[in-house]
Amino acid sequence: MSTRASVPVNVPEPPLGHIPGALSAAAAQPQRISTGSLPDPGLVRRLLDEAHRRFAPVQDGAVANYIPALAAADPDRFGLAIVSATGERYAVGDARHPFTIQSVSKPFVFALVANALGHEEVKQLLGVNNSGLPFDSVIAVELNPGRTANPMVNAGAIATTSLVPGADAAAKWEFVRAGLSRFAGRELAMDDEVYESESRTNDRNEGIARLLKGYGRIYSDPLEATDVYTRQCSLLVTTEDLAVMSATLADGGVNPITRERVIDADSCKRTLAVLATAGMYERSGEWLYEVGLPAKSGVGGGIITVIPGKGGLASYSPLLDDAGNSVRGTLATAFLSTTLGLNVFASAPLPFPEPTP
Ligand code: GLN
DSSP: OOGGGGSOTTOOOOOTTOOTTHHHHHHTSOOOOOOOOOOOHHHHHHHHHHHHHHHTTOOOSBOOOSSGGGGGOOTTOOEEEEEETTOOEEEEESTTOOEEOGGGHHHHHHHHHHHHHOHHHHHHHHOOSOOOSOTTOSHHHHHOTTSOOOTTSHHHHHHHHHTOOOSSHHHHHHHHHHHHHHHHTSOOOBOHHHHHHHHHTOHHHHHHHHHHHHTTOOOSOHHHHHHHHHHHHTBEEOHHHHHHHHHHHHTTTBOTTTOOBOSOHHHHHHHHHHHHHHTTGGGHHHHHHHTOSOEEEOTTSEEEEEETTTEEEEEEOOOBOTTSOBHHHHHHHHHHHHHHTOOTTOOOOOOOOOOOO
């Protein structure tokens, strides 16, 4: 007899930390938005160059090799780019070198799906809490009563892709490709070699998708969802593209270069919350503690960091730490967050008003 019978299959559990009533009451209030701007352009340019100069010599980490085609990445490549919410662009190093987006695709697909289905629905169907475990963890599915912890690790990301609107696999893939292209402001295309390489070695993601199907937490054919997910991970981008995509998430869902609204402001805000809690996988807490900004990494070597209301920062360097986060990208982002004053948790106390005589 299967022990699975004791597990409540297909019964959605309330997400951990759900506060009934209180949060929806807050959502009904009129919203005020407080933002600022990046420091002056000369300082941004100088510190971006300085970050590149400082961290280019770092040789720690290793290129991803569990996807065979990624093992060929040049470990010396290093690019940094910033795009402000007002459309100024800054770049240094290999910022125009193409690489595969990998998991940096996850927040954008989640944003498009949240935009199509509504933030309440996707919270119920996917979860928005940190798994505290590696991005490809199977045990996270077993441990979490909701099965998918959040849309930024593979289980939740494949489930997110399974919710993409479209009559068939081709239409779903086009929704994703066209949607991410609108974030980037140009037509993105797939790296066929990386796609085929990951497809041939994709047993783990296919296993996760099938396991989720068993729990009723994947919403289309599991292998079709895994295939569209693998395609989305194989999209080719540059650091400059990622900075524009990130800036779109920093600008309430409007691409600051094309001025196109890609997603609504509410889906954008929710996406940043998920990034803050889970974008850097099991290192998300440490990242938030040091950098204080929502971010997402991918095993292709890219990281996006969203500076809400101000702009998007992106880095590319294929040498990864053991969580799959780019080492030089992490160092450069922490340096820039501190020196440019970007940490969303930092505040200077207001002076006390002078006592009136
Ligand atoms: N395509 C990769 C995978 O599914 C993406 C992982 C990542 O970038 N962390 O394993």
